[in-house]
Amino acid sequence: IYISALAIMQSAMLAVSVPLTGFAQGFIPIVSYNYGHGNRERVKDCFKIVVRVMFSFNLLLVLFMILFPGLVASAFTSDERLIATVEHTLPVFLAGMTIFGLQRACQNMFxxxxxxxxSVFIALLRKVILLVPLALLLPRWMGVMGVYAAEGVSDAAAAVCCTLIFVWQFPKILRKMAR
Structure with missing residues (x-):
């Protein structure tokens, strides 16, 4: 039942991340073009738009899924036991993804x-450096729920790290453009 619940939760997570990936694929060439042409103001304006759109879209969809996990689960199954399991685990699983839009915006700006x-380091940080050890350690204290919490913790930690790295590096990149 927990594996089936995970499949539903991963699918729900894709409903958020796939449109974000598509949006990123659209803005990357625009930012790159303006970066290559030394247009700092356009690069900064693009980032403002990107972070607003990606953060807002992500936050709204994830909050919807956290608030209505049974509705999300019922889109994938009619099994009452599975829906109940997803209702219990989805909020924990997605809690860290509420700020994931920041990571996607910053990571794709990189x-x-x-x-x-x-960008590759941030991807590895989220899914290898943090998620794997957390998925092995948290169940010792939280039981099965620790596996789901590992996803949320790694998502949030990676988003915070990526955003901090971006805040530190972006001004340096812009200063380098000015030269």
Whole structure:
């Protein structure tokens, strides 16, 4: 039942992340073009738009799923036991994803600004460096719920780290453009 619940929750998570990926694929060339042409103001304006759209879209959809997990689960199954399991676990699983829009915006801005190594590091941080150890450790204290909490904790921690790295690096990148 927990594996089936995880499949539903991963599918629900994709409902948020796939449109964000599509939006990122659209803005990356625009930011890259303006970065290459030294248009700092347009790069900054693009980032403001990107962070607003990605953060807002992500937050609204994730909050909807956290507030109405039974409705989300019923889109995938009619099994009452499975719906009840998803109702119990989805809020924990998605809690850290509420701020994931920040990570997606900043991580894709790194790609657009020629900083792909930082972007790869953030991806590895979220799914390998944080998630795997947390998925192994948290169940010791939280039982099965620890596996689901590992996703939320790694999402939130990676989003905070990525945003902080971006806040630190973005001004440096813009100063380098001015030269």
């Amino acid at each position: 790609v657009a600004l020629g900083q792909a190594k930082v």
